[in-house]
Amino acid sequence: MNSFLKIFSLLKGIDRRYIFLLIGVAVIMPLIFPLGLPLGVTQPSLDLYDKVESLKEGSVVLLTFDYYPSTLPETEPMSYAALRQLFRKNIKVVTVTTIPLGALSVMENVVKNVAREYDKKYGTDYVNLGFKYGYQAVLLGMGRRIEDIFPMDAYNNKLETLPLMQRVKNYKDIDFIFIVSDNATVDYWVSLVNAQFGTPMGAGVTAVMAPKCYSYLQTRQMVGLLGGMKGAAEYEKLTSNPGRAMLGMDSQSIIHFAIIFFVVLGNLGYFATRKKEVSK
Amino acid sequence: MSWEFFGTTLAAFFTLSLYSFLYKDNPFYKLAEHIFAGISAGYYVGLIWHSVIKQQLWTPLFNERQYLLIIPGILGLLMFTRFFSKVSWLSRFSLAFVVGNTAGISLIRQLHGMVLPQVRSTFLNVATFSGIVMVLGVVSTLIYFYFSKEHKGAFGFVAKIGIWFIMVSFGASFGYTVMARVSLLIGRAQFLLTNWLHIIK
Numbered sequence: 001m002n003s004f005l006k007i008f009s010l011l012k013g014i015d016r017r018y019i020f021l022l023i024g025v026a027v028i029m030p031l032i033f034p035l036g037l038p039l040g041v042t043q044p045s046l047d048l049y050d051k052v053e054s055l056k057e058g059s060v061v062l063l064t065f066d067y068y069p070s071t072l073p074e075t076e077p078m079s080y081a082a083l084r085q086l087f088r089k090n091i092k093v094v095t096v097t098t099i100p101l102g103a104l105s106v107m108e109n110v111v112k113n114v115a116r117e118y119d120k121k122y123g124t125d126y127v128n129l130g131f132k133y134g135y136q137a138v139l140l141g142m143g144r145r146i147e148d149i150f151p152m153d154a155y156n157n158k159l160e161t162l163p164l165m166q167r168v169k170n171y172k173d174i175d176f177i178f179i180v181s182d183n184a185t186v187d188y189w190v191s192l193v194n195a196q197f198g199t200p201m202g203a204g205v206t207a208v209m210a211p212k213c214y215s216y217l218q219t220r221q222m223v224g225l226l227g228g229m230k231g232a233a234e235y236e237k238l239t240s241n242p243g244r245a246m247l248g249m250d251s252q253s254i255i256h257f258a259i260i261f262f263v264v265l266g267n268l269g270y271f272a273t274r275k276k277e278v279s280k
Numbered sequence: 281m282s283w284e285f286f287g288t289t290l291a292a293f294f295t296l297s298l299y300s301f302l303y304k305d306n307p308f309y310k311l312a313e314h315i316f317a318g319i320s321a322g323y324y325v326g327l328i329w330h331s332v333i334k335q336q337l338w339t340p341l342f343n344e345r346q347y348l349l350i351i352p353g354i355l356g357l358l359m360f361t362r363f364f365s366k367v368s369w370l371s372r373f374s375l376a377f378v379v380g381n382t383a384g385i386s387l388i389r390q391l392h393g394m395v396l397p398q399v400r401s402t403f404l405n406v407a408t409f410s411g412i413v414m415v416l417g418v419v420s421t422l423i424y425f426y427f428s429k430e431h432k433g434a435f436g437f438v439a440k441i442g443i444w445f446i447m448v449s450f451g452a453s454f455g456y457t458v459m460a461r462v463s464l465l466i467g468r469a470q471f472l473l474t475n476w477l478h479i480i481k
Contacts, residue, residue, distance in 0.1 A: 020302045027462070027469050031480055073467025074460065100327050101320070133331045136385060191393025207460035211453045218414075219397040228456065229463035247480075248466040255462045 008269035019262070026258050030250035037253050039246065044217055045234040048202040048224025051176065052082070057090045059175040060168055064189070065097040065107040066181035071206050072106070077232040077245035078180045078204035079110050085239045086178075087118035092164055093126040094174070096150075098135035098185050104154065123162040130154030135185055136192070143171045143197045170197075177201035186213060190221045204231060292476040295468050417445040 055061065063082060067075040086093050095111055097103040111128055120126055129150045132138045141149040146169060147159045159165040167173060177199050179189050186203050194201055200223055205213050207228025216222040226235050229252060232245035297312035337353055340346040355377055361370040402418050405411035423435065424442030431439045473479045 017303060023465070024469075027465055028473070031466070031469055031473055071460075071464070073470070074463045100331070101323065131331065133328075133336070140385075187394075188389075191389045195389070195393035195397070207456040207463065208453075210456050211449070215398060219401040221393075221397055228459050229466070230459065244467075244470055248463065248470065251466050251469070252459065252462055256459070259458060 005272055008272050011265065011269055012273065023255060023258065026254045027251045030254055031247065034247065035250045035254075037250050039233055039237055039249055041234045041238060042231075044214075044225040044227075045231055045238065046224070047217075048204075048226060049085070049235065049238040051200070051202060051223045052085055052091075052178070053089070055089065055091055055175055058092065060092045060094065060164075060173060061086055062174045062177045063093055063095050064177070064179045064181065064185075065095060065103050065110070066099050066179065066183065066185040067103060067106075067206075068099060068182060069102040069106060071182040073244065073248065074206045074229050074232060075180050075182055075204065076106065076110065077229075077243050078226055078235055079107075080114065080243060081232065081235040081239045081241050081245075082178050082180065082204070083110060083114040084117070084241050087114060087120055087125075088239075090125075092168075094129060094164070094168060095126065096129040097131045098138060099183070100131060100133065104131045108154065123157070124164055127159075127162050127164050127168075128154040135188060139188055139192045140196075143193065145170055171199045172197075174199055179203040180205075182206040182209070190216050194221050204235070288476050292472055295472065299468075416441065421445050 052061070063079070063086070065079060083093065093111075095107055097107050107128065107130075111126065114120075115122070115126060122128075129146070130153060132149055138149050146165070150159060152158060153162065153165075171177075171193060177189065177193065179186055179201060181189075181203060182205065186205055186209065189201060189203075193199055202222050202224040203213060203216075204226035205228075207230070210225065210227030210231070213222070213225055213227070217225055226232060229245050229248055233249045236243050236246045294312045294315070297308035300306055301309040337349055337356075341349045341353065355374040358370045358374045361367045402414055403411075406415055420438045420442035422442070424431075424439040424446065426439075429435060470480075474481070
């Protein structure tokens, strides 16, 4: 028992930088040497996938890029997977962002890359509305008339000159809203747009936001949900587009095992040393 | 050396500089931190000028003659009176508009979009096991936050059940937060190994 306590006393004094180093190695090694750990698909991800699959060819989907570059590892793979699924099904896509910092260039990059893969034509198959400041007014205003809020698209074309936008005037002309977000705008999409205009929607959000967003599934304000890198990896798997999220899941699993191990070890050490201190 | 390689190397340098803080505070970390803060501030100034002042006020007002925009324009300018103590009271008109407007939108949004759907769906599947757990969780958590009666006896017991539900919720949030932070680290590691060092494809 004494040697057991000695180990815990030693561990208590360990420099935390060794733990940082261990975590770093645990992240890097599975990226270089993938383990191919199994990846299950959760029901909310499957529901979102099925909903998009059920849309008919020629339907219109509003895809949002409401995220900052700081959360790209979680959100960008969702955008790629979603856009590939939409273009594969020949669904018309309107993209928009309510985030000022960097989202516009991320959106342009993702849309251009995927459109090139599927040979989609700008203005007919997809339109990029770009960014507009003040998301509450933007979300509400788009329900009345999109052209009032975005007279021009992201490339300064008048909306009336774009064939797709001649039949998409407001939320009534949009069949589904696919939100990818890392912040509270997802709440506004649900409570302003879904509640007032009834447009069906689903979301891919960062892991930090996922617990809160689960409540929107229960109320059926959302049809499906992707939570964090795991959700992104699930969507990549469902759409048969393995990408960076699936690649990162081995590291994610290893790190979670390591953290659980440290939490258990830390608690055992705490209780063991506390018992000793109390008996003193 | 191509511009793309230069940009990627610069990004890698700043990534490593920021992570160097895990070892200890150092000049590389400080440099990266200050450059990030400076660039963000500059970017925001440019963005506000272009997408708010120019795009939503100046161009429609002077090119498209939408003269009603003079009112929000004046309200915006009044906000700057806060810097002059003698006329700072004028900014209250703008603030009153913002507060009133936000309160009006939020009230409807919260009630219509959040509270009512949540209350309704809480009691939708009350006959199922998960429905019972849901109702128990909601009621006991609400009781825990009711502080006008002492948490004793049966009332205290239900409040304690509420604490358990809150703890489970905190645990779920913590687990997801860990996953989120690890994802960001994985993202940076992927960038360094793929885009910069080309070790993985």
